[in-house]
Amino acid sequence: MPDYDAIIIGAGQAGPSLALRLAGAGMKVAIVERELVGGTCVNTGCTPTKTLVASAYAAHLARHAGDYGVSIGGEVEIDMKRVAARKDAIVANSRDGLRKALETTPNCTLLTGHARLLSPREVEAGPARLKAERIFLNVGGRASVPALPGLDQVDYLTNTSMLALDTLPRHLVIIGGSYIGLEFGQMYRRFGSTVTIVETGARLIQHEDEDVSAAIHDILAREGVDIRLGATCIGVAKRGDAIGVQVDCASGAPEIEASHLLLAMGRRPNTDDLGLDAAGVARDAKGYVSVDDELRSNVPGIWALGDCNGKGAFTHTAYNDFEIVAANLLDKEARRVSDRVTAYALYVDPPLGRAGLTEAQARKTRRNVLVGQRPMTRVARAIEKGESQGFMKIVVDGDTKEILGASILGPGGDEVVHCVLDLIYAKAPYTVLQRAVHIHPTVAELVPTILGELQAAR
Ligand SMILES: Cc1cc2nc3c(=O)[nH]c(=O)nc-3n(C[C@H](O)[C@H](O)[C@H](O)COP(=O)(O)OP(=O)(O)OC[C@H]3O[C@@H](n4cnc5c(N)ncnc54)[C@H](O)[C@@H]3O)c2cc1C
Numbered sequence: 352m353p354d355y356d357a358i359i360i361g362a363g364q365a366g367p368s369l370a371l372r373l374a375g376a377g378m379k380v381a382i383v384e385r386e387l388v389g390g391t392c393v394n395t396g397c398t399p400t401k402t403l404v405a406s407a408y409a410a411h412l413a414r415h416a417g418d419y420g421v422s423i424g425g426e427v428e429i430d431m432k433r434v435a436a437r438k439d440a441i442v443a444n445s446r447d448g449l450r451k452a453l454e455t456t457p458n459c460t461l462l463t464g465h466a467r468l469l470s471p472r473e474v475e476a477g478p479a480r481l482k483a484e485r486i487f488l489n490v491g492g493r494a495s496v497p498a499l500p501g502l503d504q505v506d507y508l509t510n511t512s513m514l515a516l517d518t519l520p521r522h523l524v525i526i527g528g529s530y531i532g533l534e535f536g537q538m539y540r541r542f543g544s545t546v547t548i549v550e551t552g553a554r555l556i557q558h559e560d561e562d563v564s565a566a567i568h569d570i571l572a573r574e575g576v577d578i579r580l581g582a583t584c585i586g587v588a589k590r591g592d593a594i595g596v597q598v599d600c601a602s603g604a605p606e607i608e609a610s611h612l613l614l615a616m617g618r619r620p621n622t623d624d625l626g627l628d629a630a631g632v633a634r635d636a637k638g639y640v641s642v643d644d645e646l647r648s649n650v651p652g653i654w655a656l657g658d659c660n661g662k663g664a665f666t667h668t669a670y671n672d673f674e675i676v677a678a679n680l681l682d683k684e685a686r687r688v689s690d691r692v693t694a695y696a697l698y699v700d701p702p703l704g705r706a707g708l709t710e711a712q713a714r715k716t717r718r719n720v721l722v723g724q725r726p727m728t729r730v731a732r733a734i735e736k737g738e739s740q741g742f743m744k745i746v747v748d749g750d751t752k753e754i755l756g757a758s759i760l761g762p763g764g765d766e767v768v769h770c771v772l773d774l775i776y777a778k779a780p781y782t783v784l785q786r787a788v789h790i791h792p793t794v795a796e797l798v799p800t801i802l803g804e805l806q807a808a809r
Contacts, residue, residue: 355381355483358474360466360625363390364669365656365676366489367449372677374458381483382459383466383476388450390491391658392666395511398445400534402438403514404698407541411574411700418737429542435517468626471650475626487676488632488640488648488655489669490621497616499526500586505594507587507612510535520544520611524596526585527615528555528578530697533567535613537699540576547577547607549598554580556697560709562742563758567699570740579603587612620659635661644687645679646672662688665695692775693756696765701727701741704768707756707775710746710808719749720808723801727761732792738762743794745771745781745801746808752780759794767795 356378359366367389370382387394406429413427453461464477473482494509496502508516510531523539525532528550540546548555548571554564555571555578568578584599594609620638627634633641633649639661646654646662654676657669671691678686697703713720724744727733733741741760748755757771774784785802789795 353381353479353481355379355460355481357381357485357487358383358466358476358481358483359487359489360474360476361390361489361491361621361657361659362388362449362453362461363489363491363657364392364666365673366390366487367453368670368673369487369489369656369677370453370459371456372673372681374456376681378458380459381462381476381481382453383462383464383474383481385463385465387446388453388461389446390489391493392669393445393449394442395514397666398442399438399514400510400531400538401698402441403434403538404534404700406434406437407538408700410543411541415737429519431519431542432517434542438514465624467624468630468632468653471630471652484652486630486653488622488625488653488659489657490625490659491669492618492620492658492664494614495617495619496614501588504589505587505612507594507614509614513613516611522547522608522610523613524549524594524607524609524611525613525615526582526596527617528552528580529558529615529617530556532613532615533571534698535615536576537571537574540571540574545577546575547579547596547609549579549582549585549596549600549607551582551585552580558709559703559705560711560744560758562744563703563709563760566741566760567697567703570699570701573740577603579607618658618664620661622659637661642688644689645685646676646688663691667694692772694768694772696768698765701738701761702763702765703741704759704764704766705757706768706772707754708746709756709758710744713746713748713755714808716755718751718755720755721747721749721805722808723747723803723805725797725801725804727794730761730794730797732794732796733762735792736762743767743797743801745798747781747802747805749805749807752782753778754781754784761794763794767793767798770795770798 357380359382362384374380416423466476522545524547536548579600581601582598586597588595596607622638640655642660656672675686678684694706726742727739733739743759745757746755759768
């Protein structure tokens with residue numbers, strides 16, 4: 352049985368960086384991947400979706416070219432095969448670069464196959480059996496497919512199969528009104544599909560503040576995305592070549608006829624066929640590997656990084672998990688998950704950038720919460736770009752002057768939010784940012800301004 356210093360299961364967003372770092376430190380490392388190097392983000396998540404979002408943005412801008420005094424001289428046509436080819440080329444380039452790095456780094460062996468723990472120190476990797484003193488789980492997650500009535504009788508798509516499409520759905524029905532559903536919804540509407548988003552809750556992206564949900568609802572509805580909220584009793588049925596989606600909504604017809612059905616109803620960790628029990632590794636009720644603040648499982652010598660530990664659901668959180676483990680193991684530097692500030696973006700257009708607490712979460716803390724906000728209709732850069740939908744909001748503690756959080760929905764919101772995020776990391780008072788002189792004309796130049804217009808939260 353080959354002996355390694357470290358075995359990494361899964362080559363997603365934490366595993367490869369860790370493999371390269373450990374190998375560089377002189378350890379003999381095996382990394383096992385059952386499918387595609389790069390995992391979800393590179394192959395069926397961030398990279399392909401953001402590439403498609405860019406194509407959809409080009410289509411949208413072309414349709415509105417007249418607003419800018421630009422004549423296209425005919426109908427805007429979308430060539431879905433070329434859209435898909437562009438996406439595939441960008442994905443392949445990213446995946447191949449990572450694979451090559453793993454294959455050519457001394458001390459690092461990339462193995463292909465499904466891996467399972469056989470004991471706290473042994474791993475089965477396809478036909479091979481390996482052992483190591485340290486095992487790192489980076490197995491990620493997959494789309495969860497709830498047992499909806501009738502689902503066994505119809506064809507449905509998940510984010511993975513959706514990204515293999517190179518044709519335009521006539522009517523795409525998406526079940527799930529959160530991040531993945533909204534990105535696909537706007538994108539396919541812009542490509543030309545009829546799109547209906549069906550959401551069980553009373554509003555879209557329910558983790559966000561109500562005003563953020565409402566603004567995004569409005570942006571999508573204006574583009575012709577049909578949104579059906581309060582769908583408490585969803586079922587599906589075969590209707591000839593089509594799919595009948597039954598919804599019990601507050602308003603609208605009880606059944607929608609879809610040509611394609613996308614399930615965007617959350618994710619679940621890939622821990623069900625990993626041999627966790629054979630090694631005695633504990634997981635929580637949802638299947639996430641239980642870890643401490645340094646990402647150690649209950650079994651000494653076994654760590655879990657990325658989406659499979661339930662501490663984050665993003666590429667940057669998976670990568671930060673790598674940084675935490677590497678810092679603790681190799682640099683003797685105490686880095687912890689609890690040092691991480693919540694941050695993410697929703698890539699509808701305009702994008703939503705989020706950092707720290709929402710206003711609702713901040714108010715629950717019973718601090719002296721102050722809020723500064725401004726609509727994009729009062730931001731010069733947004734007006735000049737013709738993209739004045741959305742608003743920005745920053746939440747602070749009026750007593751300690753701490754910045755608690757921000758929601759920036761508008762052009763470049765995913766970038767602008769970082770000037771707030773970095774101040775949170777610096778633990779600097781908001782007055783530092785209030786007095787900063789930002790570049791004109793930018794969306795970020797209004798951040799200091801709104802910090803000078805703070806008001807008590809409602
Ligand atoms: C549609 C979509 C869009 C997204 N967009 C964004 C975005 O814009 N920004 C962002 O930050 N995040 C985004 N995410 C989330 C992001 O993709 C994940 O958070 C990230 O990929 C998690 O990385 P990971 O390393 O934990 O797992 P993964 O990337 O899922 O990698 C896990 C790897 O482990 C392999 N594996 C699993 N089990 C085994 C086994 N038993 N043996 C061997 N190999 C195994 C898998 O094949 C996979 O390659 C998106 C996700 C989706 C679905």
